[in-house]
Every structure is written in C-alpha cells, then in structure tokens.
Amino acid sequence: MSAEVEIPYAVKPHPVTGLFNGKFGIWLFLASEVMLFGALFSTYVLLRVGAEVWPHGYSLLNVPLATLNTFVLILSSVTMVMAWASLKMDDFRKFRLNLGATVLLAFVFLIVKAFEYGAKFEHHIHPATNTFYAIYFTLTGLHGLHVIGGILVNLYLLLPGSAMWRTEPERFTNRIECAGLYWHFVDLVWIFLFPVLYLL
C-alpha cells in the first residue's frame, strides 16, 4: 500500500473535458472563493446602504499608495503569466526570473499594505473604530492572507518545487498554471477592492 497509485489525468488532459485534474480543481476552488468574497462584498453593500452616513474612501485612506499597490499587483500578474509562458517556451531561466519577480512584487504589495495599516494604527484607528474601517480591515486583511498564501505557494514552486522541472516538466508547467490561476484571482479581487474601498 505504500506504492503510489497512478491517478488518471493527473498530468495529461482528459480527452472529453480537455482538463487535467489539477486545473479543474483549482477552478472549483476559485468558484468557492468567488462565493466567499461575494458574501463579503454583499455585506459591504448592505452595511453601506443601511448606514446613515458613509465616508468616502478617498477622504480616509491613502489613495496614492493604494494606486501604487494596484500597479504592483497587476505587474505581478503579468510576471506570473510570463513565468508560465517561459516554461511553455522551455526557458527555465526566464521562468525563474519571472516567478522571482512575482514573489518580490507580492512582498512589495504586503510592505506597502503594512505601511498603510501602520499609519492607521498610529492614529488609533482600528477595525472597531467604525463600520467602514471594520469592512476595510476585514476585506484587505483577508485579501492579504490570500497574498501570503500565494507567496508561500510561489516560493515553494520557485525553490524546492522547481526540481520537478527536470523530472516531470509537463506536470511542473501544470502546477505553475494552477498557481498562476490562483494568483490572477488574487489580483482580480484587488481590482474590485481598490475602487470599492478607496475610491467610492
């Protein structure tokens, strides 16, 4: 029983669905994530509509920093997809460069975020301050956790995980594709969070 059982379509795409298992799995996971963030967005709408006054995000939050962060995250999405494309073109060096850049940009995003949080805490602004900050910290915090998750996955794939490229290149490329799908989703969530929290 110690021997691994070979699972069909773990690497090669299924002839009917056209997908390998992992890709289908990651899409289902993203579907559940859509519902998770959907519920939170819905909460935001409900609280905002129900509130007597609701502050404009731009009057309380640091829009330039957040704009910078938006660029950073979009750029990291581009490097992520380039990492995958590099593997497809058999260029492992370029892959490493791109994935490394993705991780680096993700760190930049978190550091900028940390500055934003720090500035708020300095002024004694906390999630408990009011409902606006409650939803702001919860949404960005949860998104931040997703960024951290992405960093961990990408770091693994960049360092120890990349050994697989030599033994099973197709499987490794698949993994990068799945990690990429997740990372783009994190980017996509931010694309909506940014205007909703900062600009409206």
Next chain:
Amino acid sequence: MSETAYGWWLPMNVATYGGEVDSLINVIHWIMGILFVGWGIFFFYCLIRFRRREGQKAVYQPIHARPAKYVEIGVIIAEAILLLSFSMPVWARFKGEFPAEKDALVVRVVAEQFAWNVHYPGKDGKFGRTAPQFISSSNLLGLDPDDPDGQDDINAVNQLHFPVNKPVIVRLSTKDVIHSFKIPVMRLTQDTIPGTEINIWFEADKTGQFDLACAQLCGLGHYRMRGAVSVDTPEAFAKWMEERQSEVSGTGTEY
C-alpha cells in the same frame, strides 16, 4: 387561567384572525394525513404482494405510473391553493391591514434579557422619548426624564393587559439580543430585531389569562422569559390602567 386553554393540539384561540390560521393548519394536516395514509396503503400493499417468495420474479419493464403523476399534480395544485387562498390572505391581513391608531390600543414592548417591558403611553396617550443612555435599573425603558410626554408613561414589566374586541398595535423592539414575542393563543410569533422597531397588531375576541413566551433563544434565562397576558373586559382594563397610573403619579419619578 382557564383549564381548557391548553392541551395536546392547538391551544384555545382568542385572536380574530386565529381561526384562519387554525383552519389552514387543520387543512394542511388533513392533506398530509390523506397523502400519508393513501401512500402508506400503496407502500404496504407492495411490501406484501411483491415480497420475495416462490415464483415471484421481478419485472424489468417499468410500469406506466399514471396515477402517480396525478398524485404529483394534485400535490402541486393543493400547495398552490394553500399558498394563494389560505396563507397569503392571512399574511397580507396580518402584515398589511393595520387598524387605524385612533381605534386601537398602542403599546410598545421592549424586550430584554429576560423580561418584557410593556410600555403604555399613559393618560396623555403619548409615548415619552426613550434613549439608551437613560436606561437604568429604575428606568428600564430609558425614558427621557425631561420629556413631559413621558411623565405619565407606564412600564408594566411582564404584564401585557389589553381590552377584548379592540385592536392592539404593538411596537416591538429589544434592548439587547433577538427575542421572539409569542402568544400561542393569539397564533402570533414575531422576532424582535435589535436596532429596529417592528409593528404588529392583533385583536382578541375572548377574555382570559394567557401566556406570553419567548420563542427565540436569548440566553440562559430564555426559558423563564414569561409574560402574563390578560385580555380584559373594557371596564377591567380601564380599572387596571387606573391603578397603574396611580402608582406612577404616586411616586412621581418611577417609570
């Protein structure tokens, strides 16, 4: 307490619309019973006739189960009728057709862990202003001491008195958690939602002493959050009201 008010089925009904609720409940249970028994007969007939025994071979071909289709269509029609001609009219009446305030007794009921504050407006017919910051052990409703409308207001804790044959409008709210205002003999349940005031109304057509219960888990005292409901004759109600009024004006500051 009338001995016959409560039993193993629906309790006594004293609400004017309660008869409609009861007939809906009874009709549904008749339909349920007929479906269940009819279906049970079929079930047991099958179990006996088609049990495995010598010479009993299962039939591969599916039967044409037209009667089943009719039963299903029947269920759909029955449900539609229940919904359209029983449930919705009662609900519309309960929710929509509020009696005019001038013809009704208006009371506020403020729930808290674990009591019902029944707030009568007093002689002037006006509720005093209330706010959370005024709440104290001697001012459970949080009446504003500077508001003249509130000087004669009455807080009858856990005692809901109202006259028979007169609509009662209750403005329901809560100080803390969700409670649920339930008077079984009135066929009435309404949650109290923190932060909102919900209006309900009812009218009793019989006098008597009944129970007001909490129907939503509200903490460790949920089970003892009992209020006494008294449906009085108009004279008895007026007398009770006067007694309460004199208590308020007697001490001057008690709400």
Next chain:
Amino acid sequence: MDEQHHEHHHEHHHEPGFWRKYVFSVDHKVIGIQYSLTSLLFLFFGFSLMMMMRWQLAYPGQPLPWIGRLFGEANMPEGVMVPEFYNQLGAMHGTIMVFLGVVPLAVGGFGNYVLPLQIGAPDMAFPRINMASYWFLFVGGVVMLASFFLPGGAAQSGWTSYSPLANIAPVGQTAWLIGMIFLITSSLLGSINFIVTTVQLRVKGLSFFKLPFFVWAQFVTSFLLLLAFPPLEAAGVLQLMDRVAGTSFFLPSGLVVTGQPLEVSGGGNPLLWQHLFWFLAHPEVYVLILPALGIVAEVIANNTRKPLWGYRTMVYSLIFLGFMSFVVWAHHMFMTGMGTAMSTFFQATTMIISVPSVIILTALAISLWGASIRFTVPMHFALAFIPMFAIGGLTGLPLGLTASDLHLHDTYYVIGHFHYVVAPGTIFALFAGIYYWFPKVTGRMMNEKLGKLHFWLSLIFMNGVFMPMLFIGMAGVSRRLYDQTGYAHGAAVQDLTVLGSWSAWLLAVAQIPFIVNFLMSMRKREKVRSDNPWEATTLEWATPTPPPHGNFLTAPQVYRGPYEYSVPGRTADFWPQHLPEEAESPQPRPATT
C-alpha cells in the same frame, strides 16, 4: 486516534508502512473508514449530549442520577444542570450532529469509500487533499470538543449562533467559530475532490446517465458544499472579527446588555448573520438529505431486484433540488419582520422545492411495484426511510407557509419536523449504508438477527422521540427551553416530553445490538464467499474484497446502466455494469458459507 498520537515518537522505529497505511493514508478507502469511525463516535457523543438534555426536560431541576456530579460545580451543581450548560449541550448537539456526525459520515465516509469504486477509479483525483480534508475535520472536531473546557464553557447560542447573542457569549463561541472554519475548509477540499473525481475519473463507458444514483447524489451535494459554505465562512470571519477585533458587523447602535450600554461602534445588522447563515444552512439540509437518498436508492434497487423506476427523472429532480435549495433560505426568517413581497417569493420557492422531493420519494415507492423484495437488514432501513422522510417532508409544509408558521415558528414542531428528516430519515439511510457496504469493507456480513432487532427498536423509539414533538409544538411550546413547565401550555404537554425522554434513552439502548454487531462482525463473523454478496450490479462489487490500494485489478469497462436487474432472457437476475455483452451470467451463489 489519541493513542496513536502518543506513539508518535516511535514512528521511526516502526515499519514505514504503518503511519502511511492507517493514519496519514492517501487511500480513499482508509480515509473513508477514518471519516466513518470518527463521525460514528461524534454521532454517539452528540446523542449523549441530547440524552442529558432530555433528563432536564423530563425532570426539570432534579439531579441527574449517578453521573450528574461528574460534570463539575459550574455545570451541574449538586447534579442539577444549570441553564448555561443546557444551552451548551443544545448548541453543541446541533453542531456536532450536523457538521461532525451526519455530513462526515454521509459525504466523507460513504462518499469517499464508495464513490471512486462506483465509478471505477483507482482513487480520488487528489489523494493528498483528501487526507488533508479528513485532518481538517479532525482538528475542527477537537477544537469543538475542547471548547467545553474553556471558561464559560462551549458555544451556547444554538447551532445557528444568531448575533447579537453569539457576540456577547463566552469565549466558547470563538472556539466554535474557529472550529467551524476548520470544518468548512474540510468540506470545501472534499467537495472539490468529489467533483473532479466524478467528472474526470469515470471509467470507459460510464457516461453520466449510467452513474449509480448514489454518485449523482454525492455529485450534486458537492456543488452545494462548494458554493454554499463560503458565505458561512465569510459570516464566521465577520463574527470572529466582531468578537475578537471589536467590530460591529452584526451589532446595531444603542444596544444595552444587562443594563450596561455595549461599548461598540454599532452600525451593523443582526439579520445579515441570519441571511449568510441560512444561505449555507438551507443547502446544508440537502447536503444531509441527498447522500441519504443516494444510499436508499442503491439499497432499494438491489433488494427489489429491478431497475429504479424513473432513474432519469430522479436525477433531474436531484439537480433541480440542488438549484432550488439556494433560493429558499429566507423561509427560516419569516418571523423577522419580513414584508409581503419577499415572503411570497420565499413561500413560492419553498412550495416549488417540495415537488422534486415528492417525485423522488414517489419514484422510490413505485420501484417496489412488480419487485421481488428481499427483506435484508439494509432494506429494512431503506424502506423505513421512505415513510419517515415523508413525515419530515410533509411537516415542512405548514412551516413553509407564513400563516401557519405564525403559530408554529420556533416551536417544537420545527424540531420534530427536521429531526424526522435527519434522524429516522438520514440516519436510517446511513444505517442502511453501513449494513449494505459492511461486507465490502470488511469482507464479512453483519448479523441479520441483531440487525433486525436494532432496526425495529430504533424505529419504535425514534418515533417515540419525535412524534410527541409535533404535538408539543402544536401546543405552541417554544424550542430551546431549559424548562417548559413554567408556561401553562408547556405544563400541559409535559407528559409528552417525558415520553420523548424515555424514548430517547431507550433509543440509546436500541443501539447496543448495533454496536455489538458492528464490533463482533468485524472479527468473528464468517467471511463472504463472493465479492458480490448482495448480487449487485454496480462497480464497487467488481473489486476484490476488501479492495486493495488502487481498487481494481484491471481497469473495468462499463457496458450498461447501473440497475440492470431481472433483465428478461438472462439466467441470473442481475447483470453487472462491467460484464461484456457476451460474457456468461454470473451464477447466483449463497452470500456466506
């Protein structure tokens, strides 16, 4: 499990196989068994909580005999339960039964063990994620159990954890939320695995409409878990923020708790919790029900020796049920001050969702016509499921209509209703599944006599517990009362409550034959001679018994639908899915020596 943890430091001295084989296994069958045993223990634990509550209900204020003093002065001074402890038992009974008992057994246990076998797969699509999903459940369960030992005890705001009550509850509620996040994660991982496995790993020839009904049920269930659980996870995160970070997502301004103003910013909405909660929890009802329907369909087809009547209709009904279960949730909230337009919408959807349930039940009943019914133990449970589930479904009608709900809302009628659905309903189906698949898992049959004894006693006492509840509810008695005798309408039906309590305790006694049977049959009973002792048609019976890691010796191929029983012109009355057209019919054999 615990003992195995203590052995952890010996790990390196053992054969490397042991831990991989039985504890951190990636084999779907071992994981299925882990899920099953864990959830059976939790079911028993949840049941025990309820038995203690039944003492307080039947004999309020009297000390619990023998064991009452074991629970400490805080919970049961002098052996008498305090209301706080009663509320903990109630909340945890619900949570454990739903999230740690029935769902893990129905989906995690049976789904894991049977689904890959029935589709001819060597394992689940993601074996490691499958293992992770079990261990998330395990941790979630441990957190839930440990919460009893926190100051103030476990969660005590009902399994529904309505805010603001849950916001101001002791720290046990925080543990509940953390535990729930683990359980939700477990379910999400599991559901992704089930969907991918079903779509990708079906063997050659097994098209969607040749799938056993059980697989369909698991498939639809997985979608419900996948899409309905995240909103609850969001709600859990928000309530956690409320409790830990002091936010007010569910707290409006101006609350005064026990005379003290609540020091929060306010601006939240308590109904938001209910919406998010029931957005999950209504589909969750179908998560409890659909796998049970799947098991019952398998057992009925096998023991009637004929194809299921209206298989396709049943599948379509199943899918429709899944869809509709997302748009009925607010019927749990009719009494929260809902307007007429919205209540009409939710009443209508509630009436509509009853139709596919009726169709499935009718199809199962019609399947009996023209059958040759074998009254095996699993068949007993499967047959009893039908009328019991019918009572559960029918009693949903008056609750789904606002006018009758005016009286019945939040009374014992509700408790009776949904317990009929999940206890003599789903749990009977789960028993049917245990008796049915036991020989596949262990290679031994369970004892027939003990099984029937277990069945009849359970049937009688289940009804003894839940039938009185319908009458108590009709009398208007609120649910979740620590002591109903303070109310005149509660005192009037106290005799029924006592009846229910005694039935519950006797129901526990009725499980003794099952436990004895289960444990004895694992070791003592004679082995099955055939891999297919029930003479069934689906693929799980085409493997060796018990199936090895990787399941099938050679990948099977499927030639026909799942329930080809009593096909005219064939000598045997069953025609397994994997036998080629020209192959000889298998000769019927006695099930055991």
Next chain:
Amino acid sequence: MNTASAEEVRKHVRVYLMVFAALAVLTAVTVMVSYFHLPVHTAVIVALIIASVKGSLVAGYFMHLISEEKIIYWVLGLTGAFFIVLMLLPTFTSG
C-alpha cells in the same frame, strides 16, 4: 490552454503586454475619475464598469478564460448564478 504549443505561446506574450498596458491605463483612469468627486451613483457605476473591464481582461487573458474548456464555463456560470443571488441579499434584508 495547456495544449498550446510554444509557437502560440510566443504570440500570447505580446497580448499579455498589451493587456498590462490596458490595465495600467484603466487604473490611472479610475483613480483620476475619483478626483472629480462625482455624485455617488455615477461614481459607483463608473468605478464598477472600469473594474469589470479590468477584471474581464485579467480573467480573459491572464486566466485564459476567452479560450477555455466548456466545463469551466459551466462551473463559472453556475457560480455566477448563485453569486447574483448572493448579491441580491441586501435587497432581501431591507425588504
């Protein structure tokens, strides 16, 4: 997409860079618009339209949704349907 050959991928790279440029421009636009302090309704609509376009670009090109397998569309369609129900939740609460 996993069937794409190296040659096709090379073409994609150009597309990715163009999408990146579009995303950058749209980000700048949406920030600029916010400085006009439009009335809330208009602002919400404009911001959501821009965000949706950006989101579609990411989903369509980076996540390859414009040429994805049918079953993914089915799953996302289903999710989308329930997502809409979820988004209607605030209206239910106020009703």
